[in-house]
Amino acid sequence: MSANRADTTARPGRSPLAWSTDEVLLGCDYNPEQWDPAVWHEDVALMREAGVSLVAVNVFGWSDVEPRPGTYDFSRLDAVVDLLHENGIGVNLGTGTSSPPPWLYAAHPEVLPVMADGTTRWPGGRQAWCPSSPVFRERALALVEQVARRYGDHPAVRLWHVSNELGCHNAHCWCDVSGAAFRRWLEERYGTVDALNRAWGTSFWSQRYTAWDEVLPPRLTVSTPNPSQVLDFRRFSSDELLGHYRAEAEVVRRHSAIPVTTNFMVTAHQRDMDYFAWAPHVDVVANDHYLDHRLADPVAELAFCADTTRGIAGGRPWLLMEHSTSAVNWQPVNVAKLPGEMLRTSLTHVARGADAVCFFQWRASAQGAEKFHSALVPHAGTDTALWREVLELGATLRSIGEVAGSTVRNDVALVHSYEAWWAADGENQPSAEVRHLDQVLDAYRALRAAGLGVDVVPPGAPLDGYRMVVVPHLYLVRDDDAAVIDRFVADGGHAVVGFFSGVVDEDDRVRLGGYPGAFRDLLGVLVEEFHPLQVGATVGLDDGSTARLWTERLRTTTAEPVVRHVDGPVAGTPAVTRNQHGAGTAWYVATALEHKAATALVARVAESAGVTPLPGAGEGVEVVRRVDPADGGRSWLFVVNHRPEDVEVAVAGHELTRDERVETLRVPAGAVRVLREG
Structure with a gap:
């Protein structure tokens, strides 16, 4: 493996170390504790044959290295790390804290997480711990101290891997300890109970607080909970897990100059962590992604998540920490990949900025909850089509190694927000059929089908250098972040804003005076009322296309209608508008266009913005x-x-x-x- 180079030049808002490599790495997650040591030598020989150069170990090693409280046994981990190093394979060393051993639960059952209905979740799976638990934090950091001290300067270690998929199963806990931590977070955010009451709108339903100790996490209620309280609890929960990551990383950095990261989960089914807020605290952004066959277009979702991961990384190269050679084990139907699909999906990540392609896991487990999850070495062994595809992938990554360190920059930005996702998908919205990420993915699919490269950015990100910005379903937006988009258009940019955008501020408070609230002047429209459609209903448009899910009673102020509804509850009103705003143009889409019409619209806007499609790009x-x-x-x-x-x-x-x-x-x-x- 080519050794990573630690860049010790501090970047604003970034930690001082940055990962880089002069090849595109092939890596994997290795769990040697599941196998007899006699297998280890065979595994390492096969890793060399495949070209594996980065191996994650000790991700789930807590019970192996600390079999009893305060008693540490590193003999097996020492042997594995040394064996990998002797064979020129770098180590991505886990802190081992992701799943506590049974002795911790037996001694301290108070670390177990509590659900919104007050019930406790028990050991037997993984991540059964409360993110706010001081007992868990103490025991976890004691383990990290031992691991980091022992391996901090080991020549095999190329990267530190804090915990694993933080928040995958325990993103929220509603116990009393979490409640106290939530109150501390709120007091730091708002300062006074009166400020909290204003932010949460507690005059509604007689919810006004008079003291901090009256405030609880949003546990299961008999009616709809306060939406602003739920939103803040989501913010708190993301921050609490980030705090745990930072605590572990701080211990590691006391003993090691090697970059530190953790594996994000930028996927359609994971929305609990605001990774744009997490990114400044990792030395390199790493992501886990698996094709999700519950979605209508899994390949488009993969591309969107890869582009989003690059956006979270600030445009810098990133690492694909986990994906699968074939089937996973956790979907209703675990579809195996077809011949060639592993290569296509792997290189789709590389194309979008990944400088490493790693898999869960190296050897398919013989027992446990993930025994039918695919691996580089399947249950059937190496005389298999899958292993031959692994060898092909390794050879392909070596052939394209010169792309490592390069970046992707496009003329089109898509604005995506975890906060908007949390708020828009809350209860009692105009239509439960309208889901935030569906609208974001629909916009992304249209851009992709039009052959347009896309950078995914958070609200408020600088838009200098872009020609076109797409803002789908940005229900919640801060005034300052809306102003960035307004200035972009006024300075000559082209923007497309989707329905149900700009409606509320950061406290989930409706902007009065007509929708789309923060974007009314930019778009030159005023929406009087939403008219969501029933399931399966469609409406016709005067350009011959159809739309679904959503319509609005809209009138133009300074905009011009481009497409109108011809039937449905708002027949005759505009469905798509265009507004000259300063030196630029802002388009508004007041319904959910069919895919072909959405593709044609973004292609039209791109042409007027001077954006050239990538050569040969299009459907498929x-x-x-x-x-x-x-x-x-x-x-x-x-x-x-x-x-x-x-x-x-x-x-x-x-x-x-x-x-x-x-x-x-x-x-x-x-x-x-x-x-x-x-």
């Missing part, structure tokens, strides 16, 4: 460009062909996976090609 063909600004702007074009037929792209350069010069790039059905342009 993903094209992403990585650029190395430090090397004269050298660039690489990734073309991922999901179609059942070959495609040709009119670009010339050196194709890396086949090591050949091409004047026109031909990509076979289901294949991936990586072209060094020029």
Whole structure:
């Protein structure tokens, strides 16, 4: 493995160490404690054959290295770390704290998490601990101290891995300890009970507080809970887990100069942590992602999450810490990947900025809850099609190693917010059928189908250098963050804003005077009333397309109608508008357009904004460009062909996976090609 280089130049808002590599790494999660030591040598030999160069160990090692309270046994972990190092394989060393051993629960049952209905969750799975528990924190940090002291300067260690998927199962706890921590968080945020009452609107339903000790977490109620209270509890819970990460990382950094991270879960089914807020506290952003076959378009969701992870990383390269060679074990139907699919999905992440492709896990478990989760070495062993695909992937990553360290920059930004997600999907909204991430993914799918590269950014992020910004379903937005979008358009940019945006402020308080609240002047429209549609209902539009889910009684103030409803509850009113605002143009979409119409709209806006689609990109063909600004702007074009037929792209350069010069790039059905342009 090429050793990582620690950049000790501090960046504003970033921790002082940064990960970098001069190759695209192939890695895996290894759990040697599940196997007889006789297997370890075979495993390491196979890792070398596949080209594995980064291995995560001790992720679930607590009971192995601390079998009894305060008694530590590192003999097995020592042997594994030394064996990997002797074979030139770097270690991503876990702190081991993600799942406590049974002795901790037996001695301290108070660390167990409590649900909103007051019931306790018991040991037997993983992550059965309260994020606010001082007992858990004390025991976890004692373990981290021992691990970091022992391996802090071990030459095998290339990266520190704090805990694992923090908040995957225990993002929220409603126990009394958590309640006290929540009150401390609120007091720091608001200062006074009166300020809390104003923020939460407690005059409604006689909820006004007179003292901090009256405030509780939003436990299960007989009616709808206070939405602002729920929103703040989500903020608190994300901050509480971030606090735990930071506590572990601080211990590690006392003993080691190696970069520290933890694995995020930027996926459609995980919304509990605000990773934009977490990112400044990790030395490199790492993500776990698995294809979700419960979704209508799993491949588009994968691409969106990879682009979002790059956005969370501030545009810098990141690491794919986990994904799967084939099926997972936790969906209703665990669909196996088809031949070539592992290569396509892996390189889709690399195209969008990942400099490492790692898997859970190395060898498929023989027992336990994840025994039917795929791995690099399947139950059937190495005389398998899956293992041969692993070898192919390793060879492909070596062939494209020169892209490591390069970045992706597009002309289109999509604004995405965890806070808006939390608030928009609360109870008692105009339509339970309208889910926040569905609308964000629909907008992303339209941009992708139009061949447009997308950077995902949080509200308030600088928009300098972008030509076009898409703002889907940004229900909650702060005034300052809305002003950034307003200035972008006034300065000559083009924006597309989706329905149910700008409606409330950061306290989930409706902006009065007509929707879309924060964006009324920008868009030149006023919405008097929402008219959500029943399940399955559609409305016709005067451009011949249809829409679903949502309509609004809208009138224009300074905007011009572009598309109108021809039927439904608001027949004759605008469905799409365009407004000249300063030197730029703002579009508003007041309904959920069908995919073809949404694609045509974003393509139209992109053309007027001067955004050129990526060559060859479109439905079924993903094209992403990585650029190395430090090397004269050298660039690489990734073309991922999901179609059942070959495609040709009119670009010339050196194709890396086949090591050949091409004047026109031909990509076979289901294949991936990586072209060094020029």
